[in-house]
Amino acid sequence: MSEHIKEKAVVKSSKAIGTDIYDLVLEAKGIAGKAVAGQFVSVYCNDGARLLPRPISLCGVDKEAGTLRLVYRIAGKGTEEFSRLAVDDTVEVMGPLGNGFELGEKKAFLIGGALCVIGQILIDKTKLTPARILVGYVTTGVLLSAVGIYKPFADWAGAGATVPLTGFGHALCTGVKAAVQEKGLIGAFTGGLSATSGGITAAILFGTLVAFLFKPHAK
Numbered sequence: 576m577s578e579h580i581k582e583k584a585v586v587k588s589s590k591a592i593g594t595d596i597y598d599l600v601l602e603a604k605g606i607a608g609k610a611v612a613g614q615f616v617s618v619y620c621n622d623g624a625r626l627l628p629r630p631i632s633l634c635g636v637d638k639e640a641g642t643l644r645l646v647y648r649i650a651g652k653g654t655e656e657f658s659r660l661a662v663d664d665t666v667e668v669m670g671p672l673g674n675g676f677e678l679g680e681k682k683a684f685l686i687g688g689a690l691c692v693i694g695q696i697l698i699d700k701t702k703l704t705p706a707r708i709l710v711g712y713v714t715t716g717v718l719l720s721a722v723g724i725y726k727p728f729a730d731w732a733g734a735g736a737t738v739p740l741t742g743f744g745h746a747l748c749t750g751v752k753a754a755v756q757e758k759g760l761i762g763a764f765t766g767g768l769s770a771t772s773g774g775i776t777a778a779i780l781f782g783t784l785v786a787f788l789f790k791p792h793a794k
């Protein structure tokens with residue numbers, strides 16, 4: 576994806592965040608400038624007896640500060656050596672490696688995630704059954720769509736608004752509106768289903784498959 580750089584990185588911080596788990600921040604301006612989410616670096620051991628570098632994924636990149644954040648678990652001698660690194664120590668690092676991805680669709684993940692967090696809070700903190708929460712989401716989507724709020728929201732949030740259940744309500748409402756305009760009153764009965772048939776078929780198919788694999792039960 577991008578050209579590899581080998582550079583001497585300076586340790587900015589190194590701390591244990593769990594049993595044998597370390598959080599290491601390295602200043603490596605060249606690599607940080609090129610790295611994207613999903614990539615990893617190869618960290619060389621200072622002990623020359625260990626020739627091969629140890630691959631560690633990028634947990635965070637601060638492009639302004641030129642730093643990489645690595646979180647690793649001690650697995651053997653190499654990672655044990657890294658755990659002894661102190662501030663201002665240097666270590667050779669090569670990267671960025673692997674096929675990363677751009678975070679252009681971050682907004683969709685944030686909005687979709689936020690809508691799902693609301694559902695999770697309702698499941699955890701109220702006595703509402705998942706079925707009622709599900710119907711509440713769909714109905715909310717229908718109502719917001721009917722008053723013209725959901726479409727601009729979906730245009731802005733993309734898949735973050737169309738994939739969750741409120742988006743299903745929006746699709747039902749949009750389908751009904753279009754079918755009523757085209758076929759008259761009968762469209763109120765057919766439009767919702769024809770607009771969402773793909774999603775409904777997928778839900779039935781994958782729901783049935785998952786039910787065969789796991790043991791579904793009520794809340």
Ligand SMILES: Cc1cc2nc3c(=O)[nH]c(=O)nc-3n(C[C@H](O)[C@H](O)[C@H](O)COP(=O)(O)OP(=O)(O)OC[C@H]3O[C@@H](n4cnc5c(N)ncnc54)[C@H](O)[C@@H]3O)c2cc1C
Nearest residue numbers: 615629630631632633646647648649650651652653654655
């Ligand atoms: C692309 C990639 C990204 C990685 N990202 C991380 C990360 O973010 N955080 C993290 O803690 N670790 C990560 N690892 C694993 C890490 O590279 C190894 O734990 C490390 O190289 C072990 O080196 P060592 O000298 O400490 O242990 P070694 O002495 O080399 O190995 C100790 C034991 O761990 C086994 N082992 C070594 N490497 C691996 C591996 N890759 N998978 C399974 N078993 C292994 C060995 O067979 C041996 O039994 C990643 C590995 C890869 C390939």
